[in-house]
Amino acid sequence: MSERSSQGTERPAATAPSAGSTGSDGAGCVSGRSPQGAECTAAAPSDASSHSASEETPRRAPGPGGTAPADPGPGPGPADTAPPAAPAPPKPKHRNRNRSGSGSGRPALLTTALVAALAVLALVSAGTGAYDIPLGDVLASVQHHLGLGGAPLDRVGESVLWNVRLPRVVLALLVGASLGCAGALMQGVFGNPLAEPGVIGISAGAAVGAVAAIGLGLSFFGNWTITVCAFVAGLITVSSVYLLSRNGGKTEVVTLILTGIAVNAFAGALIGLFVFFADSGQVNQITFWQLGSLAQATWPKVLAVLPCALAGLLVAPFYSRRLDLLALGERPARHLGIDVERLRIALILVVALLTAAAVAVAGVITFIGLLVPHLLRMANGPGHRFLVPGSALAGALVLVAGDLAARTLAQPAELPLGVLTALLGSPFFFWLLRRTRRKQGGWA
DSSP states (O other): OEEEOTTSOEEEOOOOSSTTOOOBOTTSOBOTTOTTHHHHHHHOOOSHHHHHHHHTSOOOOOOTTSOOOOOOOSSOOTTOOOOOOOOOOOOOOOOOOTTSGGGGHHHHHHHHHHHHHHHHHHHHHHHOSSSOOOHHHHHHHHHHHTTSSOOOOOHHHHHHIIIIIHHHHHHHHHHHHHHHHHHHHHHHHHTOTTOOTTTTTHHHHHHHHHHHHHHTTOOTTGGGHHHHHHHHHHHHHHHHHHHHHEETTEEOHHHHHHHHHHHHHHHHHHHHHHHHHSOHHHHHHHHHHHHOOOTTOOHHHHHHHHHHHHHHHHHGGGGHHHHHHHTTOHHHHHHTTOOHHHHHHHHHHHHHHHHHHHHHHHOOOOSHHHHHHHHHHHHHOSOHHHHHHHHHHHHHHHHHHHHHHHHHTTTTSOOOHHHHHHHHHHHHHHHHHHHHHHHHTOOO
16 A cells, blocks of 8 residues: 655555554655644645655665654654754844944034035125125135235225124124034033023023123223123023022923023013113113124124133033033943033033123024034934034024024114024924923923
């Protein structure tokens, strides 16, 4: 008696000594009345490769008792051995390479883009206004003054470009870079994305110092008097905000915002007192500080604020690595060798210096330090090695663009720069506040 195997060839059936034995095919499937017969028929291979592999498999010699051992095959059966282990899945490839490898070129690309956009926008801003100067003439005049060829403009064009436009553009660069860098440093120090010199009252506090110098007629430091008074008032303000916002070793969001509201209200009351006791000339100057503007930009003002701004901008990037460690938390930062309190004090001084430099010449300009670092975080992540210098470049770019819009949107009138930045920054701050609240599940 023979049975037909799954490969279509006839083989002699091997008899088993047990009662009720049934035939077993070469693939380990039990035929006849076996309940697995149907499954074996369905699982039999049908392709040519499986046929040849089954036919070329040598048959084993009969074991004791005349029974042939089961031939290992692909089908299930009682004599099968354990199935071979499945091959290990390939290790997942790391696609997020922002911290190394291919992602390392993104900061360089963003920096190059910011520098190029800033250069082009500065030249456009220098030539745009009530007296338009073509871009080619601006470049020719700049080359002429640098001794690189070119040609000077006419007398009126040279006066407008070098006595009105360029001081204003350079001052916008310094003020925007100072505010953007100060915002990035404050958010790193407080560990809070809502920290910003204007939002929590530091700009208003520095403005009080500048207004006091104007209202009281102080001149003990010459051209540096307003800057020094703004720096001292800003330092007092940021120290008060830091101390009042701490609770249990942490800076709470609600306390930070409420402290800023209180500081802004108190600073507004002090400015109102100075306005009440000031004469008409001093009132105009105080109004300038409240609204924020670059309309009174001159080269002496640029030179007065340049040392403070450059000092803060050059020192700030050296704290980038320590700010990254501080972002891990105070305790891990201490274990990694960071003196947290000393770091905070040093950065608070840098923030006060940058804010005072901006407020002393431009008045209160808010939301630059809040908006710019968040845009850069969305583009490149939270690493401070790019965030701190990148915020300086992006802040300068935003403020040059804002000043150009303030000069041209309502010609021949000029919009206050601080009012314009507040109109654009307030909706962004509202969105950020709701986003932060939703992530934290509420403030309670």
